[in-house]
Amino acid sequence: MKVVFLGATRGMGRALSRRMAERGDELFLLGRKESDLSTSAKDLEIRSGGDASVGFHLCDLEDPSTFEAALDKAEETLSGLDAVVVTGGLFGKQEDLEQDLPLTRRILNVNFTNTILFCEHSKQRLLRRGGGTLCVFSSVAGDRGRKPVALYGASKAGLSHYLESLDHKHRADGLVTICVKPGFVKTGMTEGVDPPPFAGEPDPVAMRVLSAIDRGAPMVYAPAVWGHVMRIIRFLPRFVMRRVGF
Amino acid sequence: MTENKRRSTEPTLSGWGRLSVPGREVRSEDLAALSLNAFLFRGLGRAYGDSALPAPGQTDVATTTLGDRLLDFDPVSGVIRAEAGLSLLDLNRLFMPRGWFTPVSPGTQFVTLGGMVAADIHGKNHHRHGCFGRHVRRLRLRVPDGRVLWCSPAEEPELFWAVIGGMGLLGHILEVEFSMLPIPTPWIWCESERIRDLDEFVVALKEAGPHWPYTVGWIDCISTGSKMGRGILQRGRFAETWEAPPSDPEEKRRVSIPFELPSWALGPLSVRAFNMAYYWKHVRKKQAGLLHPDSFFYPLDAVNDWNLVYGRRGFTQYQCVLPDSAGPGAARRFLTLLTSKGGASFLCVIKDCGAQGSGLLSFPRTGISIALDIAVRDNTRQLVDDLNELVIAEGGRIYLAKDAFTRADHFRRMEPRLSEFLSIREKWDPERRIRSAQSVRIFGD
Numbered sequence: 001m002k003v004v005f006l007g008a009t010r011g012m013g014r015a016l017s018r019r020m021a022e023r024g025d026e027l028f029l030l031g032r033k034e035s036d037l038s039t040s041a042k043d044l045e046i047r048s049g050g051d052a053s054v055g056f057h058l059c060d061l062e063d064p065s066t067f068e069a070a071l072d073k074a075e076e077t078l079s080g081l082d083a084v085v086v087t088g089g090l091f092g093k094q095e096d097l098e099q100d101l102p103l104t105r106r107i108l109n110v111n112f113t114n115t116i117l118f119c120e121h122s123k124q125r126l127l128r129r130g131g132g133t134l135c136v137f138s139s140v141a142g143d144r145g146r147k148p149v150a151l152y153g154a155s156k157a158g159l160s161h162y163l164e165s166l167d168h169k170h171r172a173d174g175l176v177t178i179c180v181k182p183g184f185v186k187t188g189m190t191e192g193v194d195p196p197p198f199a200g201e202p203d204p205v206a207m208r209v210l211s212a213i214d215r216g217a218p219m220v221y222a223p224a225v226w227g228h229v230m231r232i233i234r235f236l237p238r239f240v241m242r243r244v245g246f
Numbered sequence: 247m248t249e250n251k252r253r254s255t256e257p258t259l260s261g262w263g264r265l266s267v268p269g270r271e272v273r274s275e276d277l278a279a280l281s282l283n284a285f286l287f288r289g290l291g292r293a294y295g296d297s298a299l300p301a302p303g304q305t306d307v308a309t310t311t312l313g314d315r316l317l318d319f320d321p322v323s324g325v326i327r328a329e330a331g332l333s334l335l336d337l338n339r340l341f342m343p344r345g346w347f348t349p350v351s352p353g354t355q356f357v358t359l360g361g362m363v364a365a366d367i368h369g370k371n372h373h374r375h376g377c378f379g380r381h382v383r384r385l386r387l388r389v390p391d392g393r394v395l396w397c398s399p400a401e402e403p404e405l406f407w408a409v410i411g412g413m414g415l416l417g418h419i420l421e422v423e424f425s426m427l428p429i430p431t432p433w434i435w436c437e438s439e440r441i442r443d444l445d446e447f448v449v450a451l452k453e454a455g456p457h458w459p460y461t462v463g464w465i466d467c468i469s470t471g472s473k474m475g476r477g478i479l480q481r482g483r484f485a486e487t488w489e490a491p492p493s494d495p496e497e498k499r500r501v502s503i504p505f506e507l508p509s510w511a512l513g514p515l516s517v518r519a520f521n522m523a524y525y526w527k528h529v530r531k532k533q534a535g536l537l538h539p540d541s542f543f544y545p546l547d548a549v550n551d552w553n554l555v556y557g558r559r560g561f562t563q564y565q566c567v568l569p570d571s572a573g574p575g576a577a578r579r580f581l582t583l584l585t586s587k588g589g590a591s592f593l594c595v596i597k598d599c600g601a602q603g604s605g606l607l608s609f610p611r612t613g614i615s616i617a618l619d620i621a622v623r624d625n626t627r628q629l630v631d632d633l634n635e636l637v638i639a640e641g642g643r644i645y646l647a648k649d650a651f652t653r654a655d656h657f658r659r660m661e662p663r664l665s666e667f668l669s670i671r672e673k674w675d676p677e678r679r680i681r682s683a684q685s686v687r688i689f690g691d
Contacts, residue, residue: 014275
């Protein structure tokens with residue numbers, strides 16, 4: 001599989017890209033920092049065990065003007081395109097975001113507007129090739145209006161909504177859209193936040209997402225336990241949600 | 247160190263023995279940034295005692311596990327360079343099928359490269375390949391004055407050999423470059439033998455050494471008298487291609503201990519029953535066959551969080567080496583003292599060590615190493631004191647990566663190299679920017 005990967009240098013993206021490289025997928029990395037990209041590309045090359053080189057190009061989710069050139073370079077290097085994976089995004093604690101509206105604006109822009117723009121670019125390219133897979137990391141935070149993730153969760157709710165629609169609209173054209181909803185996973189992004197019960201590790205998430213990509217499942221909770229947790233939270237009545245702290 | 251409290255509001259951190267102190271882990275993918283103002287680096291937290299716990303008055307330790315990228319690998323020479331947080335689990339999973347293995351492996355895969363260097367870990371092949379540090383070519387370090395530099399046996403050798411086995415106190419290890427060991431297959435050819443008593447065991451280990459790259463013994467340290475130190479000796483080597491199955495070993499499933507067992511669960515009776523069962527499970531005197539590498543190198547990794555069996559009070563591991571100069575009776579004197587003090591251990595590991603390496607505080611030296619788990623009870627400190635007195639009298643020493651109870655003066659008496667280590671530490675870290683609970687306990691700061 002020829003995969004363009006936005007966000008492979010860190011966290012769940014790092015774990016997923018490694019599992020892909022180890023099974024022989026061809027990867028092209030997009031990200032913000034050149035030194036980080038080249039180190040991660042080398043890590044993936046060694047893990048893949050083959051002679052394949054992993055290419056990379058700068059692409060910044062905060063700057064949609066970088067999308068076209070980056071995707072051009074990726075398609076050209078891979079000489080093809082079967083899947084686009086987006087794990088990049090921004091996170092901020094609710095208290096910090098409320099104090100810092102410019103930061104709130106950045107997070108809403110990156111997670112919602114710009115991620116969707118990036119998906120639109122990717123979608124067109126995949127459709128032009130007769131379809132493929134678009135796998136994007138949203139969050140369980142977008143499933144229900146909750147006190148501690150009002151702002152971050154809103155950006156992810158919008159993204160999940162878009163991804164679901166995209167899957168309905170283009171499944172028949174051969175484009176499979178996968179919305180990944182990770183629960184709390186211990187990565188650099190969530191560093192400094194006290195892990196709740198059921199906090200997971202990146203690698204089990206990667207394995208589960210990989211299986212969803214292979215099956216073409218439109219939505220996946222990861223780690224698996226978060227599917228059960230969210231099933232309960234989704235059906236809690238409003239008066240309960242108003243009282244509880246999560 | 248205090249015992250775990252059932253309800254505590256402040257976050258606590260513990261070593262593998264589950265004795266905890268106030269503390270928390272700070273993690274980042276960027277080890278260079280993480281190391282900038284860090285008091286102490288920590289890997290996967292498998293040191294049993296307080297090696298990777300914050301010094302009193304500090305809370306944060308910098309955990310390296312997110313900095314785990316492979317940076318370079320030469321498939322011809324087997325030289326590899328990686329960030330310090332790479333786990334041995336990951337390294338084995340990736341490279342054993344390709345014919346490479348870590349030159350030296352401890353008894354668990356849940357360790358990081360940085361931890362393997364800091365503790366200068368040894369394994370079943372110590373009599374042949376020495377400690378891990380012998381195979382390290384270069385280290386990238388954040389030294390206490392804030393600079394990042396490379397050290398090796400050629401560049402800053404004094405610093406390099408103090409870092410090897412230096413328990414992370416001379417600088418934060420960012421990258422490790424070392425040579426891997428070529429292996430014909432990932433499978434192990436293992437011969438095991440039931441051994442009747444301790445003296446026979448010491449002889450059997452020494453005899454097996456020249457013929458087998460990997461040797462280890464599990465002894466029953468409950469039985470006394472003529473049965474003292476009976477157990478199972480394992481001798482292994484990697485299987486040749488014509489001996490091994492055509493497929494690579496599959497990743498083993500691990501079971502978990504779902505909750506902490508009550509502290510009385512590992513009482514004298516259950517320990518005695520386990521030791522007896524372990525000995526007699528080996529029905530035939532000699533057995534031989536192919537083994538999954540995990541079953542040979544990492545039998546305890548099959549159970550996640552096995553440290554929970556020791557309950558809330560936790561446990562400590564006592565590991566010492568008794569030098570050959572102490573004579574053949576030293577191991578028996580040690581076990582006699584242990585059993586007379588009621589120091590029942592689940593299982594006890596015995597291993598002959600080869601020559602002392604160049605790591606300045608590296609644990610092994612020529613002799614017999616004995617490692618045993620001790621559930622923490624009211625008398626544990628006294629028991630460790632008594633064992634340490636005997637070890638000092640025999641001219642031996644203890645392993646810092648396992649230790650939680652040794653007194654500063656005891657350690658000084660067993661370690662003639664200590665003053666040299668401390669003067670190098672004084673030179674590189676006069677302000678003691680890097681400290682651990684262990685360094686404060688044993689070195690005074």
